[in-house]
Amino acid sequence: MSRIAYVNGQYVPHAQAGVHIEDRGYQFADGVYEVCEVRGGHLVDERRHMARLVRSLGEIRIRLPMSLTALGIVLRETVRRNRVRDGLVYLQVTRGVARRDHYFPDPSTSPAIVVTARASDPAKADALAGQGIAVITVPENRWERVDIKTVGLLPNVLAKQAAKEAGAREAWFVDRDGRITEGGSTNAWIVTGEGRLITRHADNAILRGVTRTVMMEVAEKLQLRVEERAFTVAEALAAKEAFVTSATNFATPVVRIDGQPIGDGKPGRVARALRETFHQVAEIAP
Ligand code: PDD
Numbered sequence: 561m562s563r564i565a566y567v568n569g570q571y572v573p574h575a576q577a578g579v580h581i582e583d584r585g586y587q588f589a590d591g592v593y594e595v596c597e598v599r600g601g602h603l604v605d606e607r608r609h610m611a612r613l614v615r616s617l618g619e620i621r622i623r624l625p626m627s628l629t630a631l632g633i634v635l636r637e638t639v640r641r642n643r644v645r646d647g648l649v650y651l652q653v654t655r656g657v658a659r660r661d662h663y664f665p666d667p668s669t670s671p672a673i674v675v676t677a678r679a680s681d682p683a684k685a686d687a688l689a690g691q692g693i694a695v696i697t698v699p700e701n702r703w704e705r706v707d708i709k710t711v712g713l714l715p716n717v718l719a720k721q722a723a724k725e726a727g728a729r730e731a732w733f734v735d736r737d738g739r740i741t742e743g744g745s746t747n748a749w750i751v752t753g754e755g756r757l758i759t760r761h762a763d764n765a766i767l768r769g770v771t772r773t774v775m776m777e778v779a780e781k782l783q784l785r786v787e788e789r790a791f792t793v794a795e796a797l798a799a800k801e802a803f804v805t806s807a808t809n810f811a812t813p814v815v816r817i818d819g820q821p822i823g824d825g826k827p828g829r830v831a832r833a834l835r836e837t838f839h840q841v842a843e844i845a846p
Contacts, residue, residue: 562575563575563642563676563677564638564642565675565676566634566637566638566673566674566675566676567579567673567674568670568672568673568674571638571641574676577674577676579654579674580657582657582658582659582660583654583656583657583672584654584655584656584657584658584665584672585652585654585711586654587660588655588662589711589712589713590620590622590655591622591652591653591654591655591672591710591711592613592616592617592620592622592652592653592708592710592711593650593651593653593709593710593711594610594613594650594651595609595649595650595651595806595807595808596609596635596648596649597648597807597808597842598639598644598645598649598677599646599844600645600646600844601639601640601644601645602845603635603639603649603844604839604842604843604844604845605774605807605842605843606632606635606845607845608770608773608774608843609770609807610628610631610632612709612768612770613651613653613709614628616709616710617653619705619707619708620655620708620710621664622653622654622655622671623671624653624671625653625670625671625672625673631651634673634675635649635651635675638675638676638677642676642678642679643679644677644678644679646679646680647678647679647680648677648807649676649677650674650675650676650677650678651673651675652673652675653671653673654671654672654673654711655672656669656670656671656672657669680808685808685810685812689810689811689812689813689832689835690827691815691827692812692813692814692815692816692826692827693728693729693730693804693812693813693814693815694723694726694729694814694816694817694819695728695729695730695732695743695804695814695816696722696723696726696728696730696731696732696817696818697731697732697733697734697740697817697818698719698722698723698731698732698733699733699734700733700734700735700736700765701715701733702715704764704765705764706765706766706767707762707763707764707765707766707767707768709767715733716744716745717744719733719744720744720745723744728816730744730745730804730814731743731744732748732796737790737792738792738793738794739760739790739791739792739793740790740791740792740793740796741760741766741790742760742767742769743804743806745806746769746804746806746809746812747759747760747766747767747769747771747772747804747805747806748760748802749775749803749804749805749811749831750791750795750796750799750802751799751801751802751803751831752795752799752800753799753800755785755800755830756784756785756786757784757785757786757787757830758786758787758789758791759772759786759787759788760790760791761788761789761790762788769806769807770807771805771807771809771810771838772805774838774841774842775805775811775834775838778834778838778840778841779834781837781840781841782834782837784834793818797817797818797820799822800823800830801813801814801822801823801827801830802814802817802822802828802831803828803831803834810835810838810839811831811834811835813827813828813831813832815827
């Protein structure tokens with residue numbers, strides 16, 4: 561079956577889908593994106609992803625080129641045309657096409673919008689979570705507004721590639737004070753010896769993950785206490801458990817950090833319980 565992409569008002573074969581060479585996303589990474597899980601053909605936490613999209617766009621002063629209702633229809637249509645039951649839908653909005661010049665283009669320039677959808681195998685993701693993942697730590701070298709979900713992800717790409725080359729799956733950024741901010745494409749969590757969940761407070765130094773927000777509700781349902789604060793690498797190494805969250809990972813246990821086992825070196829009970837309960841709490845749209 562051939563894949564279909566939505567590009568600026570048209571559904572086109574994925575293999576031929578393209579944007580102009582002077583799209584500002586291509587020239588300057590001048591755009592934002594969202595990744596939303598698709599489960600059983602339905603969008604997961606669409607409302608929160610759209611709210612974050614609107615916020616990201618507002619922070620960099622790009623207007624959404626269509627209504628949220630219309631966008632919801634495009635997301636669903638892209639999922640449907642690609643026959644995705646389980647997987648993800650990707651959405652990107654850039655400042656549009658204009659002669660290369662750092663200043664914003666003329667206000668009449670239309671923002672560009674691309675939507676793609678891709679299937680993934682839930683059994684594979686569950687198998688990975690059953691094994692747990694390794695992470696490495698890397699110095700934080702991103703800009704100070706990573707709360708905006710921009711497509712400018714070069715430090716994340718380099719950090720994740722370094723993780724891969726070290727036999728790990730994720731890289732955790734560590735700020736100058738030795739505190740973990742977040743992963744290259746996930747939020748970072750630990751579970752203390754007393755069973756408390758710790759994840760960094762959502763300031764400008766992390767992306768406020770939708771999964772992170774929903775996981776707070778999951779924790780409440782499971783009567784687990786959450787502390788939103790920075791934690792150090794030393795605390796993470798001494799933790800009972802660690803895990804990461806994102807729209808495509810839900811909660812995935814971390815079993816090694818920089819080669820050192822966390823807890824007993826196996827996926828922890830808390831991370832497993834959070835993962836199993838996640839979709840009872842997440843909003844699954846019709
Ligand atoms: N990544 N932090 C970063 C830097 C991220 O890129 C992401 C998401 C998250 C988790 O956010 P959420 O729970 O809303 O998915 C945290 C997406 C999945 C990606 O880039 O593919």
